Amino acid sequence: MSDSEVHGTVGDGFEAVREEFARAVDPGSGAQLAVYAHGRRVVDLWSGDPVTGDTLTGVYSATKGAATVTVAVLVQDGALELDRPVAHHWPEFAAAGKDRITLRDVLTHRSGVIGVDGGLTADELADDEVIARRLARQRPYWRPGSAYGYGGFVTFAIVGEVVRRATGRSLREHFEERVRAPHGLDLHLGLPEALEDRYREVLPGVASPEELASFWADVPGPHSLTGIGYALNSTPPLDQVAFLNTRRVRALGQASGGGVGNARGLAGLYAAAVFGLDGRDPLLDPDTVGEFAMLHSTGRDLVTGEAGQYSLGFQAKGARYPFLSANAFGHNGSAGAESFADPLLGVAFGYTRRRFAFDWSYPEHDRLAAAVTSAARETSAQ
Template identity: 35%
Template structure:
């Protein structure tokens, strides 16, 4: 029997197939609560949500419901760095130690900023084993990274800096701006754009945070604990207690941003519109073009899959079909996703609370994406 669901929000009739697929995901039992948004030219053409914000399905997912999007927050972190690059305060080919002198320890004096942003610095994990509480302590983690030796020759290969990316880039931002990355993002991006997205969530927002529902256990392929993949996965706590207040409050800009599809699309639309939104320019087109220029193309040492890296973003590749070759994206554990196509002036995002981990990508997101791209092709 189909699961009845009331889908709320706005959907331009041109994208009715997207709303139908969103509904179908609920009716099939694949969703508990979710939101999906699309912008064209900075305007919402789809902004829909539905379902429940709790596992027991007693609390409706509302317009302002937010939840943790895991690694999709890396787009926001990269964007903060791009703002400093655009202002001439951060040079991607300068040594990191020029801005963060203590970083030069353990043979890292020649590592340049570019290699942090394109995941080639050789620092995807820790030789030590930080606890979850350590991850809440910014200075503790940045001191660990100062002492950490690279796991390969920096700049020669990419290896997804799953947890460390946010601390590495975030510390650069703190050293230059004098602000934590959560504060910098709020002041420089979220507030000007009116985006309800948070890196470090204030307690006053807890009542509208959707409960995350863990994915079912699945058999993972065997990984050698001493391999680069093994050390990245096992030497740092990736997935915390899902309702922990300390986790929400911490600024972990690789893993714990909170928002919904609307707020992700709001930020993404800045990139889709070449750095200018509603008459307000925050980024130059030249900086965006630099960010989506290919840095690496090949098998990532941590992901074990082919990735084309830009500066903080995954670039269009053969794994998926794209409308245009300059599209870029990133997603988070469990299924959240943000994709930008500057040639089409389009951005779309997907956020949900029922986490799924599937080889080849989240089927719910991929179905929505397929319906959207089909509609976009018909629009042409």
């Protein structure tokens, strides 16, 4: 892709980020990149027709970052306690040996509750309250606390039910009122009908028949822990591409993977949480940031293999990208979104793309994050 096909602006000292965006990003992906440095937007780029900086698309599990910021606000308020059992607020959840699972266990993927026997249909997966009712009866897939494994589509249905019972309001309502609306973020847990004209459908990945055959030969079966964690154990298995291209999913905005937004919204989320936006104080105080950025689950993930490493609700980005600070945190999404904050460096990063990679591999993440980090360090040193 040539630099002339890249649209948008960069601030002084971040010109190399634009150049790397032009080199690293597939022009057919429909990508956006936004970066804040110490609360000021310094990168705002996009490419690919018909994508603009305002375009909204499905961010999948990057949604978990928005949900976790909301939970962190409620913990900071004293409305939630991380080490209190889920069943304290939600007695039905105690069934089948889940009585001692805490909110911290759930947020760090240590609960063993990653799906249900027989699977959840796409229609059920659209609605967190339906998911929660099914999960209440489910026995964990491993002894809680003994290991960790990613629950891609269900984890925040548990969290949301705790929020609803503890506060009398939904996680989505708290996000809207405490996080999204005050900062005007283009990131939605429940996309309003009035914004549907800005949504662009997520597209499937493109690969040769040989590449696809090689990829699928190594994919675990639908009833393995990986299959259950990614909601592939239903009949038919979940079609991830179709999931957020369904209006009902976008309207309900389930908190594990149903969010809609853009790069500006993702970067703005982390800037608002850690550094403050538009003259506002940060949403989270340093102690809360420290608690939620702390590594909790390391080593092999029973669902994703070596791709895990979690802090509290977030992915531990300091473990993912060695050029970031140790306490960097955020969350990616399976269609190719990436987002994080590095509290020490002062950077908030948001990236989206409309097209899946057929193998869920996004090497541009490393290249763009490295370019942003290098520019941020150089400008800070001046």
